[in-house]
Amino acid sequence: MERLQYNRDEHAAEVVAAHYGRQPAAYVRSFGCQQNVNDTERLVGVLLDLGYAMVDSPQQADLVLFNTCAVREHAEQRVYGNLGALKALKQKRNGVLIGLCGCMGVEKTTIDKLRESYPFVDIVLGTNAADQLPSMLVEKMTTRKKALRVPPIGDEQLTEGVPLVRQSSYRAFLPITFGCDNYCSYCIVPYVRGRERSRTSADILAEFKGLVDAGYKEITLLGQNVNSYGKGNDEKMDFSDLLALLCTEAPGDYKLRFMTSHPKDATRKMIDTICAYPQLCNHLHLPVQSGSNEILALMNRRYTAEDYLGLIRYAKEQCPEMTFSSDIMVGYPGETEADFEKTMELVREVGYTQLFTFIYSKRPGTAAAEQPDLTDHKAKADRIQRLLDLQEEMVAGICTPWTGRVFTGLVEDAGRTEGTMQARLDNNMLVEFAAQPGCEGSFVDLKITGVRGAMLDGVTV
Ligand code: 5AD
Ligand code: SF4
Secondary structure, eight states, X not given: OEEEEOXXXXXXXXXXXXXXXXXOEEEEEEOSOHHHHHHHHHHHHHHHHTTOEEOSSGGGOSEEEEEEOOSSHHHHHHXXXXXXXXXXXXXXXXXXXXXXXXXXXXXXXXXXXXXXXXXXXXXXXXTTOGGGHHHHHHHHHHSOSOOOOOOOOOTTEEEEOOOXXXXXXXXXXXXXXXXXXXXXXXXXXXXXXXXXXXXXXXXXXXXXXXXXXTTOSEEEEEOTTGGGTTTTOSXXXXXXXXXXXXXXXXXXXXXXXXXXXXXXXXXHHHHHHHHHOTTBOSEEEOOOBOSOHHHHHHTTOOOOHHHHHHHHHHHHHHOTTXXXXXXXXXXXXXXXXXXXXXXXXXXXXXXXXXXXXXXXXXOTTSGGGGSOOOSOHHHHHHHHHHHHHHHHHHXXXXXXXXXXXXXXXXXXXXXXXXXXXXXXXXXXXXXXXXXXTTOTTOEEEEEEEEEXXXXXXXXXX
């Protein structure tokens, strides 16, 4: 694999300055997951490097970039809806440049659709491609070409040192791997984010130390499958070793999280490591997708419900305080009522504090897209509802006994009601409590007073 180092493109900065004759403004919007948000932070970093100032709305911008998500059809429709709204802007101000970046930018279906229905889009960039933005802008500004093109997704490439501007001063994302090699049969990610590449532990540690020194209080390591970290690297370091390295080499007053774990690669060693370091949170997001072994095999997940439950049981034994969350997909092609019942059984057995539920969405180009999908939408919607009802009951059962206990949380945002703030506990639960804005990014001790759906109520002590 080729490791590249980002260098500021002086020529591009000059072209941009000459093109506008004043400081230009850019607007970037993220439509996707944490990885997408982190990619957006890099797009912003590169734009500032090129001399742009960032603005809060497309109306004020000379350059509008949408950083897109392709994981479900619904995510793509949201992007198209928002793109449509830019047509009027382009008609009003012809000089404004519009770009589509991220996962959708790699799909052929997107390119066809842009040509047909959104010809006003000027540039298309793939995933992890912030370092290619300067040359694309130069091409657009110096030629009359419609620079609509998809650069290669950089399968065998990893660029370090791309500048980035973080959205928060106390919460940070830190990618440890890029891409995915798992090819779950429903998933578009391996096709749009390319082959799995791990950063070196030295590069990760240097960025991590920088965040701890800068006072970041919550650092989340990112990867499509963090548990396969190191695969293909020369270093003899697995994911648990990396966690231990970060905790020992950069001690401090922060919380360390990670996502996403893949059950086929998650190990007991990782659970032991979580237990060994107080910075590591008592929470594991371990997407199971389904409780049926037949469906898991069709999904190419390469574990069984029994394997999964074995790891959860071990985690509960080692760390009784640990909480679990999961992604569950309903209505995978061929899923029967009996398969779905197995998912319900698994959810009852694990006892998740949070569930992210999705109805299967056919993604052209994936293996599952070739399988007939005979279950009607009503049956799928009904299954999702039963799952949500069960989850509501489960979370109340898990959290109600916490009433009266004191937990430490990191204040994140304003609460849903006036005069309240939200804090995230070590176990990833959110607590709403009476407080005024201004305390974001500090740790508070909170006594739990009640449970409201997926949210806890608390008071400061
Ligand atoms: N349809 C529905 N949900 C999907 N996910 C991934 N691909 C699809 C799809 N084609 C869900 C999985 C994954 C989460 C991030 O998104 O549950 O864990
Ligand atoms: Fe998609 Fe599976 Fe890779 Fe996750 S592990 S990104 S679900 S292919």
